[in-house]
Amino acid sequence: MKRLRGLQGFLWLTYALVILNLPAFGQNGILVFQSDFGLKDGAVSAMKGVAIGIDPNLRIHDVTHEIPAYNIWEASYRLMQTAPYWPKGTVFVSVVDPGVGTVRKSVVLLTNSGHYFVTPDNGTLTLVAEQLGIKEIREIDEVANRRKDSGQSYTFHGRDVYAFTAARLASKTISFEKVGPRLTGKVVAIPYQKAVFGEGKVVGTIPILDVQYGNVWTNIDKETFKKLMVKTGARIRVKIFNSNEKVYEGEVTLVNTFGDVPEGENVGYFNSLLQFSVAINMGNFAEKYHVQSGSNWKIELSK
Template sequence: MRPTVVFMTDFGSGGGAVLAGVVRSIDPELGVYDFDHNIEPYNIRQAAYQLSTVVPYWPAGTVFVSVVDPGVGTSRKSCVARLAHGSYVVTPDNGTLTMMLGEIDEVREIDEDANRLPGSEDVHIFHGRDVYSYTAGRLAAGMIDFEGVGPAYPVEKVVRLALTNIVPHLGTGWAEGGIYNFDVPYGSARINIRNREFQQVAGFAYGDLFHVAVMDGDRLIYEGEGRYGRTFGDVEDREAFLVGDIQPGERQMLRFNTCDNFIKAHAPEIERDQSLTVDWRVRFERP
């Protein structure tokens, strides 16, 4: 069975048609799937998170193409990362791989002389079509192996985003961490505290109340009380809440929100720039 090529871009609805066409022109038997073409334009942070939530659920050998590329045509690298479970990610090396770094076995820079759609040599602003889709199609079809992508370079050199500068700390009855991502439509903040450690180290159980303070240095962003639940329905309509996020096991972090939408009510500036929160500190403790 041929591998599937899975696309994610910020091109908008219908933006994947030409990318799929390039792949199918290489091998009509290849499967193609449009995961998400509605990433916010140029939002590499959002692309990094979305990629990390989807890749683990596809079979080994899947080739993911992520094109959120504000630096297209510049000196930033184009790469293919081979993951520990056998899949590949074709992407600009611009931070998109940040949340997958622990899963990468090897990364190679795409040799654009060997892996570029014929006839596109004078086009410098559409690598998603001319380089990434073409390379992904050839890799999925077996026309090149991983070594045929181009030269390897150290995984440590992969560009990573500064998601949060706050290192999580936990003790009996309290936990402190940083915000590494947001679910913008719903207003919730993803906290870099593992759900299991919140229970096992800090000692919180589902149903417990907590006091929370969100600080940017000395500036208070939000302070209040809420409830820790298994799911959204475990809390009252007017309560702030804390639940485990969507990833299972050791990868499950915490998700925090307020009844009035944390982002819109208390931090509207991050709708424009989520990087503003790299130094925001979130502390939970028993009331």
């Protein structure tokens, strides 16, 4: 009878985890790092060393460590750009933390997609929270989840708190519930212009640059863009603003790919995320026209 009850309990647990998709112990042993540290010193290596010290079997990878210093918005974008392509249960660590040592919260976000994000709650979670949805947020208990004998260090939470907690979570040394107390279902969010159509124009944000080539990416998706009713090969009027200051005004040709126009011509196209972008064929649009990116950069499209 006891054996039967034990089997019944196991079946009910399996039902809860698989059928109901509860989050307990959904981690997959993959740990992905992001920071604004660069690779000139040993900071990134130190974080990875802490993680390996928790479990040498962890599979450790990187998003990037070339986020511009203190650029929380770009950290948010890079997570949004890459996280959906990683398996459910992956744990991300993002350390762009100009407020390190202050009262900003250290948190772990579990998204509806089953991904975990370990980071300061300073705006870094803005876009993944929107894109992947918030299932649960927990504040890191730094008494239980902090590297041993690191209490006197106030300026390297990436090593002492985030890498340590993330490695324990990714390796299933702790469950998500052991991270710390549950928080309300909101994160600190950076305000920005959503892609919208109205009065014969589409307005959006320039969240990021394709930094290698100087192409200007926007958050204007195909469905919103289609409301302009512009066909491939047609010209589009483009205005770009930094806050309220106009930086660029001109026309681009809507193309499927760069080779559709001669070298040096300004083009509009849809990037790998299927969002509208502008570029110069075999040139650098951002450099030529002094365009940058961020939540304060806006773009307006019209016929």
